[in-house]
Amino acid sequence: MKKTLLSVFMAATAFAASASGDAQRFTENFQDSTLRVDYIFGGGAGKPVQVLLDRQSKSAGWAGRRTNLHALPYERNGTITVVDAVSRDTLYTNSFSSLFQEWLSTEEADSVARGYENTFLVPLPKREADIILLLRDNRHQPMASLTHRYSPKDELVMRKGQNPLPSVYLHKGAEPEKAIDVAILAEGYTPEEMDSFINHARMITDEILSYTPYKENKEKFNFIAVMSPSKDSGVTIPLKEDWKDTAFGSHFSTFHSARYLTTPNLKSVHDALSGIPYEHIVILVNTDNYGGGGIFNSYLMSAAKNKFVLPVSVHEFGHSFGGLADEYFYANEEGEDYPLDVEPWAPNITTLVDFSSKWEDMMPKKGEKSEVGLFEGGGYRSKGIYRPVETCRMRDNYHPTFCPVCERALQNLIDFYTKED
Numbered sequence: 001m002k003k004t005l006l007s008v009f010m011a012a013t014a015f016a017a018s019a020s021g022d023a024q025r026f027t028e029n030f031q032d033s034t035l036r037v038d039y040i041f042g043g044g045a046g047k048p049v050q051v052l053l054d055r056q057s058k059s060a061g062w063a064g065r066r067t068n069l070h071a072l073p074y075e076r077n078g079t080i081t082v083v084d085a086v087s088r089d090t091l092y093t094n095s096f097s098s099l100f101q102e103w104l105s106t107e108e109a110d111s112v113a114r115g116y117e118n119t120f121l122v123p124l125p126k127r128e129a130d131i132i133l134l135l136r137d138n139r140h141q142p143m144a145s146l147t148h149r150y151s152p153k154d155e156l157v158m159r160k161g162q163n164p165l166p167s168v169y170l171h172k173g174a175e176p177e178k179a180i181d182v183a184i185l186a187e188g189y190t191p192e193e194m195d196s197f198i199n200h201a202r203m204i205t206d207e208i209l210s211y212t213p214y215k216e217n218k219e220k221f222n223f224i225a226v227m228s229p230s231k232d233s234g235v236t237i238p239l240k241e242d243w244k245d246t247a248f249g250s251h252f253s254t255f256h257s258a259r260y261l262t263t264p265n266l267k268s269v270h271d272a273l274s275g276i277p278y279e280h281i282v283i284l285v286n287t288d289n290y291g292g293g294g295i296f297n298s299y300l301m302s303a304a305k306n307k308f309v310l311p312v313s314v315h316e317f318g319h320s321f322g323g324l325a326d327e328y329f330y331a332n333e334e335g336e337d338y339p340l341d342v343e344p345w346a347p348n349i350t351t352l353v354d355f356s357s358k359w360e361d362m363m364p365k366k367g368e369k370s371e372v373g374l375f376e377g378g379g380y381r382s383k384g385i386y387r388p389v390e391t392c393r394m395r396d397n398y399h400p401t402f403c404p405v406c407e408r409a410l411q412n413l414i415d416f417y418t419k420e421d
Contacts, residue, residue, distance in 0.1 A: 026066040032126035041100040042115035042139045049124040051146035060163035063277035074323045085128035096297040114296040164275025167226045170205045173219040176277035183278035188235040188286035201302040207310045213411040234284040252271040259291035294319030311397040325349045327378040327387040327395035335380025347409040359405040
């Protein structure tokens with residue numbers, strides 16, 4: 001099994017390396033449409049990790065990037081790749097993280113087998129193509145994969161997006177095909193509370209765009225608020241035995257962590273965005289309870305009425321959009337997310353295994369002064385993992401800025417998504 005997974009990964013890498021620039025041109029390979037692919041990731045209790053195809057659907061318009069199609073924004077513990085069925089060229093690839101892979105490291109996963117929904121968007125191929133979904137563990141080793149064929153002739157690929165929910169642009173820097181499109185969803189807001197949601201969404205948008213490097217790149221971002229209604233007002237808080245019927249079934253106490261706020265219903269999240277141009281997702285939750293969460297290339301969730309909502313939202317957007325790691329740790333709770341003999345994927349922490357790929361070039365030369373250095377503690381460990389500065393927005397809710405290393409990483413990512421031909 002392991003040999004097969006490694007072969008899949010090596011083959012996908014080879015496709016990316018061999019694909020010519022001309023073969024990647026968007027209009028040659030894709031329609032101006034989106035293919036949505038729903039999966040179930042499953043495993044636990046000693047059972048092998050599995051990736052299962054749930055459903056494929058398509059909709060008009062593609063809001064994602066149209067250049068750098070065969071490159072990854074960052075290496076992560078998941079990739080989805082579109083490969084031409086005949087030429088074997090890599091037409092598109094993207095990376096992600098998932099709540100399921102976080103769950104695999106919990107105690108519950110040792111005794112219970114579970115499945116998690118996951119949904120991904122790729123541009124709609126003009127010809128038959130193979131979709132390769134690969135999951136890797138925290139040592140960067142493949143642990144599960146699935147390859148399935150998309151055919152333009154498949155009548156069972158559902159068409160979606162004819163009746164989008166009401167929405168309003170809060171900030172529009174460019175047309176969707178030329179901008180980074182961020183959709184903000186309402187969670188736990190009844191139809192009568194949508195004015196409150198729009199005000200909260202506008203507040204979050206303005207806050208994110210006030211930070212460097214977002215504020216210097218406002219023309220490259222769109223923020224659109226989508227009025228997804230809930231039956232109940234508020235959100236589920238299990239520790240208070242307060243259960244709500246909301247649009248996405250979000251709840252605190254994810255993995256029994258009181259402040260970790262997530263949703264298990266990613267298909268519902270993407271259903272609510274049908275017909276809306278989007279790449280990145282913010283979910284605003286109608287609660288004053290402290291908490292949130294951010295998963296790279298999946299979503300950001302934030303408690304809209306909590307006093308820390310602004311700094312928390314910026315921090316979590318650093319995860320969900322920017323791929324940045326947490327730079328904090330708890331002295332009595334050592335995490336195991338980042339093995340000390342493996343270089344982390346995130347650009348703002350290092351185990352020094354491959355420091356030259358991080359911010360080594362930003363370190364001060366002899367006789368120079370700089371806030372950038374090597375500060376031990378980060379990635380939920382007090383020893384063995386290093387962060388770039390003493391304090392940054394990815395470490396402290398009260399810090400007003402990202403550090404130079406995070407700012408550079410975010411700028412590089414913005415350039416990656418919006419680079420012109």
